[in-house]
Amino acid sequence: MDAIRTNALTLGYGEEDIIEELDLVIPKGKITVFIGGNGSGKSTLLRSLARLLKPKDGSVVLDGADIARTPTKKIAQKLSILPQSPVAPEGLTVLELVKQGRYPYQSWLNQWSEKDEKAVQRAMEVTGVKDLSERKVDSLSGGQRQRAWIAMNLAQDTDIILLDEPTTYLDLTHQIDILDLLSDLNEEENRTIVMVLHDINLACRYADHIVAISNKNIYQQGDPDTIVTPELVANVFGLRCQIMNDPHSGTPMCIPFSRGRRKKDADHERKMDA
């Protein structure tokens, strides 16, 4: 089963193409992660899946229908996207933000039905921001703020959730925290998650399916255990590395070859021992 599919999708700004004739299938009920270097077009691709960017050519298909020909409100009931580092309006409370997720279900006279209220309460519970509901979004810490935004997406109650670098600007603890939350949403509620991540090690830990993007198309895709190799990292990121198994999760872990103080010290110590 596929959640989203693209047919010969070409994307770009102005003259230049960023993605060319891409055929992609996003598996349903799985976590898919796009990886690639800066400017490889992974965010552009994600945005186009959520109709935030019109394709130059080709199409994006959701539930068997071209999204360009589906009413935007209908799409909003099936798919939601969280852009990279969104900014909340000054003084907006968490509840007022999360409530916006209900937009596709409301009309001007019916803005807070019991169903809306339940969905918003649940979204705030799952993401752990219920106690913050009357706090202003701009007064929250980075991790709390990101949870509030994810709560908004959850209130939208869509089977598919796209996230553009949801862990940017967060410290490691909160990065793990957000990714664990997304992983729970995938396992417990069977939501399809598609996200762009910069950290290849975290991508390998959390993804069921990795799509490596390079050269305006897919370099390779599949289970991280099989596809993430030194060769892939070299070709997609231009980095020489060694791939080991993460001692905690057993997933691939990338050890970059780089200069650095430590190695010299280690060499020195080895000599001293000898």
Add this chain to the structure above:
Amino acid sequence: MKRYVPFRIGNISFLMNYRSIAYVIGLVLLTIILIILSLGIGQLKVSPLEVVRAVFDSSSDMNNLVVQSFRMPRVLMALFAGAGLAVSGAILQGMIRNPLASPDIIGITGGAAFATVGFLAFFSDRSNTLTVSIQWLPLASFIGAIVTGFLVYFLAWKKGGIKPIRLVLIGIGVSAAVQAFTTMIMILGPIFTASRANIWITGSVNGANWSEVWTIIPWFFLLMAILFVYVRRLNVQELGEDLAANAGSLIQRDRFMLITLSTSLAGIAVAFAGGIGFVGLMAPHMARRLVGSSFGSLIPVSALVGGCIVIAADLIARTAFAPLEVPVGVLTSAIGAPYFIYLLYKSRNQ
């Protein structure tokens, strides 16, 4: 007491914010107090109690006349002009996502000024008498505001949509251009036109009469009623283009409608009260400090704050320098300009 309480009858449902309702009630009381004060203070001093009696026609004949015929229309004009400008600014600030946006900055006021000055110059004969009734002046100003609003909108149009930042930059450009034309007409025209136009440009509610008040009130409430339907759309616009699209809103259609509403609200205000400066910038900003950014609360609170600012400014403008009377716009600009600089200073790191 809980801050958010749902309101539901059948298929009609809203989330009410008690804190905002409390602010609205408080501001309504403040507005009433300001109106009573303003009606009582002047060359003829009337005590607050007598003012209330005069409103109901039961004070002395002199008091009844001064309060009802001279001061009341002026105070109500100040209230509705201030409210119109404030709400216009609130819409623009939300849509453009920038607290520095306001009807004066994107050229709406400038366009109205140009039309006003043009009207005075074009319809004056050699002896400086108007060849058409002065009653048409507000219509000219209103048309000037609307035409400039749409000119800015269409110049900002690019590749099937408008980007808020383009709208601001083009607004500033158009504003500068019409200002140049306005100045040119004033310099070339007779002194009479220039001084009269100058008072209009500064903004004044002096000489407002009942027929003007009865014109602005229905328009104001009609536009506010339409805006009420659009509050939900304004709320998602404020999250930015990507999130508004994500929520399934028709961004460009909503923007067009919201700009029309904002321009019209500023248009009816400047048509009768002239280019009262900085109210459209200050009032929504102050309102946001009180009730945050959710437009269901922000719009009524902005309207009341704007109305209070102009009533208070006009009260000071006509009493502080008595017997000299200063146009109210001088006062609002005197407070507004430093406020603007303060906002700029505060946002320098963003």
